[in-house]
Amino acid sequence: MFDSLTIIGPGLLGASIAMSVMEHKLTQTVHVWARNEAKRKLCSELPWCTHVHASLIDAVKDSDLILLCTPVDTMVPLLESIAPHLKAGALVSDVGSVKNSICQGAEQVAKGSTLNFIGSHPMAGSEKGGMEHASGDLLKGAPCILTPTEQTDLMHLNLLEDFWSQLEMHTSCMSPQDHDSLIARISHLPHIVASLLAASLDEMSEDAFRHAGGGLKDTTRIAGGNPDLWQSILAENTEAVLRSISVFESVLESLKSSIETKDFDHLNHILKRGQRVRKRIEQSDPFNA
Known part of the structure; x- marks a missing residue:
């Protein structure tokens, strides 16, 4: 499939992908590039990494598949850096x-x-982030969304779908815009709500938390x-995130109003x-979708 793979940014996901790739024997060679020297040294001692590079260009120039596993705001600049040096x-x-x-930026680079x-x-x-929490089983059974555009080559899309499928992931395709709208609702908003709930408790004592269930x-x-x-992530998906917050605010306001007016039937609803x-x-099962 791919004779060689490059992981740019071996954090939790990057390292887990590399582990799974080697466990499934999908490639003979895994190149890794990390900005941090200590992280490069650690990678060189791990069995899922065959080549570690300080040079970004050296890390990508001979690879068949390159995976960007860095924060989303770094990806387009990385594409600009590596594009002239890909085989x-x-x-x-x-x-x-x-x-x-990211897809719009990639189209401009292309x-x-x-x-x-x-x-x-x-x-x-x-x-829990970082390669210290990585696991070859992290991907198993999870969904993987691919976002082809009008410029996408069908052969490359089939290869990429097959790659993720062989890592025991369930693949689906949608447009980049549909992806961002969906993920804002089912991933970004839940993180916002969890963070706000935790932040709202900031003034509480440690003794109070000991009583928490x-x-x-x-x-x-x-x-x-x-x-x-x-x-x-939130800065790169502002429009869809704001729409999701508005939906949540509407439900929250409805609940608050039902308590204020003692409309407990509506509260129960x-x-x-x-x-x-x-x-x-x-009850949802991505493999039966």
């Missing part, structure tokens, strides 16, 4: 949580080069994610809607 037929993809701005770029979003992760820990778990990473949707989420 003929090489495919570039990413793992970012925002697609429209106008002056032979860049072949298709967006990917493996919907796998954890609030599992509900608080469950609902604030993803607030533990990297704030800098999430700032870049909202709570039942939440229960019903939660059951739908639990």
Whole structure:
């Protein structure tokens, strides 16, 4: 499929992908580029990494598939840097949580080069970042959304779909715009809500938290994610995120009003809607979609 793979940015997702690729024997060679020297040294000692590079150009020049696994606001500049140095037929993809701005940037870069770029979003992760939390099983059973455009070559798209499928992911395709609208609702908004809930408790004492049950820990778990990473995600998807916040505000205001007016039938209706949707989420299975 791909004789060689380059991971640009071996964090949680990048390292997990490399582990899974080697476990599934999808390639013989995994190149890694990391900006940080200490991270490069650590990668050189790990079995899933065959070549570590301080030079970004050296990391990509001989690879068949290059995956950008860095924060979303760094991806277009990286594409600009590597595009002139890719070998003929090489495919570039990413793992970012925002697609429209990246795909538009890639199209601009491609106008002056032979860049072949298709967006990917493996919907796998954890609030615990870094390669120290990476696992070859992280991707197993998770969805992966590909975002081809009108310029996408069908052969490259089929190769990329096959790549993610062989890592035991369930692939689907949609436009970059549809992706960003969907992910704002089902990923970005949940992180915002979890972070706001946690932030609203900032003035509470440690003794108060000792009395908290599992509900608080469950609902604030993803607030533990990297704030800098999430700032870049939300900044790259502002329009869709704001639309999602407006929908949430409407439901929250309706609930608040039902309590203020003692309309407890309506309150019960909202709570039942939440229960019903939660059951739908639990019952959803990407492999049977």
